[in-house]
Amino acid sequence: DVKVTQSSRYLVKRTGEKVFLECVQDMDHENMFWYRQDPGLGLRLIYFSYDVKMKEKGDIPEGYSVSREKKERFSLILESASTNQTSMYLCASSLGSRAQPQHFGDGTRLSIL
């Protein structure tokens, strides 16, 4: 079974802090994704990566950056956390170059105070 592991289930940070969310997958998938999920807005794509050191902006990249130094790891960075970034963050991975089945981690519930 594919395993996508997010480093924290719950995280509380303060406004202005630099925040790192980590995601690791164990199935050698090329594609990795970061979403945020908010009530009434559903899942929105922040960034995705289709290869090591490659990244593409999703629908809502503002205030975020990403890093993919190794194939199995995809990091989401909040450069200067703000209260409107309080959300559930979900990481996913998939195989191949077309829309293949996505496998999700359990999510990180991030609160910015």
Add this chain to the structure above:
Amino acid sequence: KQEVTQIPAALSVPEGENLVLNCSFTDSAIYNLQWFRQDPGKGLTSLLLIQSSQREQTSGRLNASLDKSSGRSTLYIAASQPGDSATYLCAVGNYGQNFVFGPGTRLSVLP
């Protein structure tokens, strides 16, 4: 830009009923469509994936159909159980690497 909607937003049924969840999308040029289940506070679990060339997929009590021309997919759940209570999301795969998600249908199956 692809937009995905799901009706109803919430559904409550007694145990044992058969039910249908609906998913609509605006752009019929899709690569595939995936149905997920999400339990409260958890990530998404993939249920079924239908390729654009297929009409339906089945897994146990679940059956998903796809009508690309009309921009619709349905998820049929037979003989519902309390353990089926969750939010169900559909996601449309475009001709790229990512999916566009619907807002979900929150299902409650009452014992």
